[in-house]
Amino acid sequence: MKNKLIAFFQRILYWIKRNKIKSAIVFLLLLIYYFSLPRTLFHEPYSTVIESEEGELLGAKIARDGQWRFPEQDSVPDKFKKCIVYFEDEYFYKHPGFNPVAMVNAIKQNRKAGKVVRGGSTLTQQVIRLSRKGKSRTYFEKFIELILATRLELGYSKNEILDLYAAHAPFGGNVVGLEMASWRYFGLKSTQLSWAESATLAVLPNAPSLIYPGKNQIKLLEKRNRLLLKLNQEGIIDKQTYELSVDEPLPGKPYNLPQIAPHLLQRVAKNQEGTKVKTTVDFALQNRVNQIAKYYYNQYKQNEVNNLAILVIDVKNRNVISYVGNAPTDKDHQKDVDIIDAPRSTGSILKPLLYAAMLDDGELLPNTLVADVPTQIAGYTPENFNLTFDGAVPAHRALSRSLNIPAVLMLQEFGVNKFYEELQKFKLRDINKTPDHYGLSLILGGAESNLWDLCRSYANLSSTVNYYTKSHGKYRTKEFAELNYENNFEADFGDETNQKNILGAGSIWLAYNAMEEVNRPEGDEAWKFYDSSLKIAWKTGTSFGNRDAWAIGTNSRYVVGVWVGNATGEGRPTLTGVTSAAPILFDVFNLLPRQKWFETPYDDLDEVEVCKLSGYLAKEGCPKIKQWVSKKGKTTAICPYHKVVHLDQTEQFQVNSSCESVENIVIKNWFVLPPVMAWYYKGKHIEYLSLPPFRENCIGTQTASMDFIYPKANSKIYLTKDFNSEIQPVIFKVAYSQRENKLFWYVDNVYKGETKVFHEKPIMMTAGFHYVTVVDEFGNEIRRKVEIVRE
Incomplete structure (x- = not known):
């Protein structure tokens, strides 16, 4: 051989x-x-198609040329293969691209009839003709198709040729390809078609106009049934299947394509137009979240709140498992806007990041008292949502209650520039102006961000804690990864390292514990939806003017982010994070599998003694409790509020050696807050005891603590008018430790009167700079410079 x-x-x-x-x-x-055969046969644009993780259709966008043409399938369903082969090209698997016998028979019949009554093209030739659309139907063109068909047979398998045909055959109107036709006419995936449905679609490319409802239905039915009879005679289907199939009706009104995640489709189309993308979206969860979105939209639109967005992330791999970019609203209310990527005012949603950063940097402990008093800083006057003051509040309670004034004072202490740099590490792309532009308002919604970036940040923080506890004290170099919606993508979290990424696991865990508390200043009436067994760390936010309502929550496996408002930016008085976004958050979490709380990252924590009352590191004389703090927490300041005082035997008066014998003096540690803090604090804490006054017979000790509540140093005060256009007095307030004594008031050394017990003094002022002086009965004096502005 x-x-x-x-x-x-x-x-x-x-x-x-x-x-x-x-x-x-x-x-x-x-x-x-x-x-002769082009490397790429078809150059038509395709529809953008997205599927769920399970392969269910989530939505599709029409191709640029106005045709519904799905990208080519990996394989054609077996039923359709058999139907199309037996209808169009019975010898498909035997010929080399053309069938000489069929061609000769077609020529004879056409000559005999005097017109074209039969074609002799094989499926391979039809693929070539579809790829060369627009060419005239001449004998020369037929010869070219024949040559190219043989070349196609040499370069492609029979199944690949069938795939090409199924993807590009016309099925009536602007429907191209089997998969689109299956959804359009039967509302099913092509793999779910029955024999009758497959046969119906197999005969359509030969005469696409037959599909139009009310036209040529008898011809279409006859064609389909002849094909079914042939399949029965060839032993492809049995008699019972044949009889049941011919009884099936033809398709009626066309079906609309599913639009289960239209805004995710919009996002995919921007970057991957004309492709089929299998996403990470959980099909059942997406449908349930859509139902929740629809329910709350119908509730909120009655108050002219027309938009909302919901994002659900799997912390383990950063996969998007549900994506609702907007409410099912209408075009007049921006239904096509994807809110998930839209920059919106952050409200209070950044507060946990500041709290965790200060814990991590050793500038704060969870229970450290933070001032909550009337505050004015360089003309900026923050206010709490409920317009009240606590005087002093533990830092973790300030976070869980979302108090604004403590947050501003914490940011002032931490530094705007420093916090801005911290936020840049989270890659919050809409915080893109200079720190000076935002100032202290950065923590109260002066900046903008979007739901995608914020959910990514919280997912990365949650994963940091999870991995740290799982690996016994290790981090990953690329822990702060991007969110993902493509099913075949596997995130790279880098290598193990001893170095934290942005925040340590201990600080994050402490912040999450604070966020797990449920108290909010709005009161208990909003908590009917709260399930106490649902343990999550969560935060709400409301922007200035009630334009944006946020709620973001996390447990060890999932992050849920919610935004509610109007895409136009119009605010509504009733719109808040706690009343509008939080109910949606909890309803979505109730759909998810319950998770255990985060494990404690002991390797990144230290147990220390802290003052029970002030939350600072305890010193001698403080009532002590033990508490877990971040590693740097051991370097924070010791308690500044416990002072040694000398009392008489009754403990009702302070004394010294001038008025009491040393052996009779009682020495105690007393919890003493600064005057303004104490003024508001004791209104909330009945157990707070002011320092006893000195006994009258004590010499040289008649001192009292006194400070301005309003105005703050270097304040600018605008004069107001009443309804009669008359200028109103300015109300000055002072906190004084000995309320029963008198205070004497002066403006520019001119006496204005006195106060007793309640030290609030209305004084008529003129425009310009003035000095306000307050003197007590013992000659103690405080002074404040103010600028009065007349509007």
């Missing part, structure tokens, strides 16, 4: 040498034949 092959090739070489010109022509023809 080997010798025969050698002899054969030798004869070919001999012929080539003897016939060089003929050989060159043959070689050139073979070369032309080889390159």
Whole structure:
């Protein structure tokens, strides 16, 4: 055999040498034949298609040329394969691209009839004709199709040719391809079609106009049933299947494509137009979250709140498992706007990041008292949502209650520039102006961010704690990863390291514990939806003017983010994070599997003694409790509020050696807050005891603590008018430790009167700079410079 092959090739070489010109022509023809088939047969634009993690259709967007044309499938369903082959090209698996017998028979019948009544094209030739659309139906074009069909057979398998045909065959109107036709006419995936439905679609490309409802239905039915009969006669389907199939009705009114995640489709189309993307979205969860969105939209639109967005993230892999970019509203209310990516005022949603950063930096402990008093800083006057003051509040309670004034004072202490740099590490892309632009309002909604970035930040923080506890004290170099919606994507979280990324696991865990508390300043009436067994760390936010309502929550496995408002930016008085966004948050969490709370990252925490009353590191004389703090928490300040005082035997008066014998003096540690803090604090804490006054017979100790509540230093005060356009007095307030004593008031050294017990003094002021002086009965004096502005 080997010798025969050698002899054969030798004869070919001999012929080539003897016939060089003929050989060159043959070689050139073979070369032309080889390159005659384009590398890419079809250049039409495709629809953008997204599927769920389970392969269910979530939505599709029409192709740029106005055709509904799905991208090519990996494989054609077996039922349709058999139907199309037996209808169009029975010898498909045997011929080399053309069928000479069929071509001859077609020519004879067409001549006999005097018109075209039968075609002789194979499925392979039809694929070539579909790829060369617009070409005239001449015999020369038929010859070209025949040549290209044979070349297609050499380069593609039979199944690949069927895939091409199924993806590009016309099925009536602007419906192209099997998959789109299956959804359009039957509302099903092509793999779910029955024999009757597959047969109906198999006969359509031959005469696409037959599908239009009310037209040619009898012809379409006859064609379909003839094909079913042939399948039965060939043994492809049994008699019972045949009888049941012919009884099935033809498709009626066309179905609309599912639009289960329209805004995720919009997002995919921006970056991957014309592709089919299998996403990470959980099909059942997406449908349930859509129902929740629809329910709350119908509730809120009655108050002219028309938009909302919901994002659910799997912390483990950062996959998006539910994506609701907007409410099911209408075009007049921006239904096509994807709110998840839209920059909106952050409200209070950044407060946990500041709290965790200060814990991590050793500038705060969870129970450290933070001032909550009337505050004015360089003309900026923050206010709490409920317009009240606590005087002093533990930092973790300030966070869980979302108090604004403590947050501003914490930011002032931490530094705006420093916190801004911290936020840049989270890649919050809409916080893109200079720190000076935001100032202290950065923590109260002066900046903008979006639901995508915020949910990513919280997912990354949650994963940091999870991995740290799982790996016994290790971090990952790329823990702060981007969110993902593509099913075949696997995130790279980098290598193990001892170095934290942005925040340590201990600080995050402490922040989450504060966020797990449920108290809010709005009161208990809003908590009917709260399930106490649902343990999550969560935060709400409301922007200035009630334009944006936020709620973001996390447990060890999931992050849920919610935004509610109007895409136009119009605020509504009733719109708040706690009343509008939080109910949605909890309803979504109730759909998710319950999770255990975060494990304690002991390796990144230290147990220390802290003052029970002030929350600072305890010193001698403080009532002590033990508490877990971040590693740097051991370097924070010791308690500044416990002072040693000397009392008489009754403990009702302070004394000294001038008025009491040393052996009778009682020495105690007393919890003493600064005057303004104490003024408001004791109104909330009945157990707070002011320092006893000195006994009258004590010499040189008649001192009292006194400070301005309003105004703050270097304040600018605007004069107001009443309804009669008369200028109103400015109300000055002072906190004084000895309320029963008198205070004397002066403006620019001019006496204005006195107060007793309640030290609030209305004084008529003129525009300009003034000095307000307050003196007590013992000659103690405080002074404040103010600027009065007349509008």
